[in-house]
Amino acid sequence: MLTRWLTRIFSLAVFSLAVTLFPFPLAQNTSNPWSPSQTVPPGDLLKELSDAKTAPAVLFVGFQRLYTAGHIKGAQYHGTGGNPEGIAQIRSWAESQPRSTNLVIYCGCCPLERCPNIRPAFTALRDLGFTKLRVLTLPTSFEADWAEKGFPYDKGQ
Numbered sequence: 001m002l003t004r005w006l007t008r009i010f011s012l013a014v015f016s017l018a019v020t021l022f023p024f025p026l027a028q029n030t031s032n033p034w035s036p037s038q039t040v041p042p043g044d045l046l047k048e049l050s051d052a053k054t055a056p057a058v059l060f061v062g063f064q065r066l067y068t069a070g071h072i073k074g075a076q077y078h079g080t081g082g083n084p085e086g087i088a089q090i091r092s093w094a095e096s097q098p099r100s101t102n103l104v105i106y107c108g109c110c111p112l113e114r115c116p117n118i119r120p121a122f123t124a125l126r127d128l129g130f131t132k133l134r135v136l137t138l139p140t141s142f143e144a145d146w147a148e149k150g151f152p153y154d155k156g157q
Contacts, residue, residue, distance in 0.1 A: 081121030108142025
């Protein structure tokens with residue numbers, strides 16, 4: 001009886017560790033807080049940015065060292081979406097912005113389905129009432145889906 005109980009506890013511990021270390025991408029992918037209409041592919045964003053009158057504001061919500069290494073021309077950085085301090089900084093910046101701002105956020109640190117920054121940032125901005133909020137879809141990374149395609153970006157700061 002004790003052996004069976006210990007075996008079950010051990011099995012549960014191993015399963016819990018495996019789920020923690022190797023999350024299932026499909027489960028993460030289904031939890032997007034945005035709809036398909038709230039996304040924009042890189043090529044479409046590039047076209048939008050070419051019209052100064054209607055260009056969206058672009059907010060980088062990834063890690064500051066990545067922003068410093070290179071970011072979309074004109075993109076702003078006001079905190080990392082994956083931690084409470086960063087969300088507080090993003091919220092502080094957003095408080096002064098009209099809720100009707102055409103706003104595109106992006107990270108690009110890793111594949112979009114696993115990004116630790118984009119979902120919390122989107123949720124925070126959506127909850128603040130931004131009505132024209134979209135996510136730049138970078139399926140692989142900023143480097144692969146923007147820079148290597150020859151799209152313009154600022155290198156370093």
